[in-house]
Amino acid sequence: MPFKRYVEIGRVALVNYGKDYGKLVVIVDVVDQNRALVDAPDMVRGQMNFKRLQLTDFKIDIPRVPKKKTLIEAMEKADVKNKWENSSWGKKLIVQKKRASLNDFDRFKIMLAKIKKAGVVRQELAKLKKENAS
Amino acid sequence: MAAKRKTPVKSRNPDLIRGVGKYSRSKMYHKRGLWAIKAKNGGVFPRHDPKPKAPAAAAEKPPKFYPAEDVKKPLLNKRKPKPTKLRASITPGTVLILLAGRFMGKRVVFLKQLPSGLLLVTGPFKINGVPLRRVNQSYVIATSTKVDISGVNVEKFDDKYFAKEVDKKKKKSEGEFFEAEKEDKKKLPEDKKEDQKSVDASLIKSIEGVPDLKAYLAARFSLKSGMKPHELVF
Numbered sequence: 001m002p003f004k005r006y007v008e009i010g011r012v013a014l015v016n017y018g019k020d021y022g023k024l025v026v027i028v029d030v031v032d033q034n035r036a037l038v039d040a041p042d043m044v045r046g047q048m049n050f051k052r053l054q055l056t057d058f059k060i061d062i063p064r065v066p067k068k069k070t071l072i073e074a075m076e077k078a079d080v081k082n083k084w085e086n087s088s089w090g091k092k093l094i095v096q097k098k099r100a101s102l103n104d105f106d107r108f109k110i111m112l113a114k115i116k117k118a119g120v121v122r123q124e125l126a127k128l129k130k131e132n133a134s
Numbered sequence: 135m136a137a138k139r140k141t142p143v144k145s146r147n148p149d150l151i152r153g154v155g156k157y158s159r160s161k162m163y164h165k166r167g168l169w170a171i172k173a174k175n176g177g178v179f180p181r182h183d184p185k186p187k188a189p190a191a192a193a194e195k196p197p198k199f200y201p202a203e204d205v206k207k208p209l210l211n212k213r214k215p216k217p218t219k220l221r222a223s224i225t226p227g228t229v230l231i232l233l234a235g236r237f238m239g240k241r242v243v244f245l246k247q248l249p250s251g252l253l254l255v256t257g258p259f260k261i262n263g264v265p266l267r268r269v270n271q272s273y274v275i276a277t278s279t280k281v282d283i284s285g286v287n288v289e290k291f292d293d294k295y296f297a298k299e300v301d302k303k304k305k306k307s308e309g310e311f312f313e314a315e316k317e318d319k320k321k322l323p324e325d326k327k328e329d330q331k332s333v334d335a336s337l338i339k340s341i342e343g344v345p346d347l348k349a350y351l352a353a354r355f356s357l358k359s360g361m362k363p364h365e366l367v368f
Contacts, residue, residue: 104231104241104368105279108350 005055007036010062012080013053022093024084025053026075029065037065041072058083218251223276227283230255231275231355231368237264239354243281243337250293258334261341261351266330268296275355277368281347285336291329 005011011027020043029037031047038053039045045068060078062071075081084090102110146165147155157165172179224230228244230253242264245254253271257264299320341347357363 100365101367103279104277104355104366105229105347105350108353109346112346112349 005057007050007055008059009064010060010074012056012058012060012084013038014056015048015052016054017052018048024056024080026060026062026071027053028062028071039068039071041068041075056084056089057087217247217249218271220247221271221276223278224253224271224274225280227281229277229279229281229351230269231277232264232269232273233275234273235269237262237267239356240264241277241351241353241355242269243283243341243351244276245283245286245288245333246291248291248293252293254288254291256330256333256337257351258337258341259330260334260338261348266291266326266333268293275368279347279350281337282340282343283337285340286333288333 007027007030009027009029013025013027015021015023015025020040023040023043025038025040025043025048027036028039028045031037034051035047035049036053037045038048058078058080060074060080062074066074085094147157147162150156155162163169168179224244226244226246230242230244232238232240232242232255240257240262242255242257242262245256245266248254248268250268251271252268253274254266255264255269256266259265338348341351
């Protein structure tokens with residue numbers, strides 16, 4: 001009830017600050033009150049302050065400080081990547097990234113699409129209003 | 135100076151150590167073939183006399199005036215200016231956003247860089263009213279949108295094409311001065327209009343091949359609320 005996401009071995013976290021900003025990492029060991037040993041398939045295992053991490057809902061099943069190979073297998077088995085990308089948090093991040101990388105031409109095309117969609121919605125609304133009024 | 139050789143001569147006398155050659159003077163005399171040159175010339179080394187100089191041009195008159203102090207000659211300057219370095223993001227066919235001037239905000243197609251360093255750019259005219267025009271690289275944002283420019287021939291355009299036409303000065307008498315000037319507007323010569331049409335013809339075809347591109351080029355760019363230029367990707 002009070003806390004749902006705990007720091008534990010195998011907890012998947014999102015890096016919030018620093019060189020690895022935006023990466024999903026797994027807490028692999030706890031160093032002391034403030035720091036954790038953290039690992040991901042594409043980075044060198046290292047320590048990170050908890051303040052740099054945001055815990056997610058996902059947890060994988062690993063022994064303390066697993067070998068890189070074991071870690072990767074466990075992540076594949078739990079299908080962390082797909083579950084993350086289908087979660088609403090993960091989806092939001094993907095949309096943010098896409099918006100930031102938009103070309104000037106892309107922004108123009110989006111503007112046209114928005115106007116079109118608003119036009120269709122307004123038409124439907126007008127139709128419904130008319131039906132209701134009569 | 136003696137005629138230059140095609141390749142620098144390699145010494146025929148290899149060094150044993152620095153300063154000491156392998157072969158003696160007499161051996162080198164033989165190696166270089168000086169005996170053959172002598173034999174060819176009848177026992178003597180060939181002599182090249184200096185060419186007789188033409189009699190000195192009629193003796194210059196001594197100058198009438200010598201300045202009191204020595205007059206310094208300015209240093210020789212052989213510098214040739216190069217056209218400005220083109221940003222890597224600007225290639226032929228790139229869509230540029232003009233940032234200043236009459237066509238501020240217009241999106242425009244880049245054709246080529248002229249020898250003066252300015253960029254040759256066209257609307258195309260039918261799409262957004264920008265004619266063939268020169269534009270400075272600093273007043274331009276390069277987007278990553280590219281247009282296919284292969285069908286366009288821009289060889290004939292250079293800075294002289296854009297030079298202002300010099301009118302002969304007309305003398306105005308008092309009476310004429312107060313009348314409204316008859317030829318106020320300078321008409322665009324027909325050949326410039328033809329050039330514009332020929333350049334734009336193939337451009338417009340390739341533009342219409344991409345959906346929404348024509349409307350994109352017709353619209354002006356502006357910063358809206360919430361847009362941060364340093365975070366935008368163009």
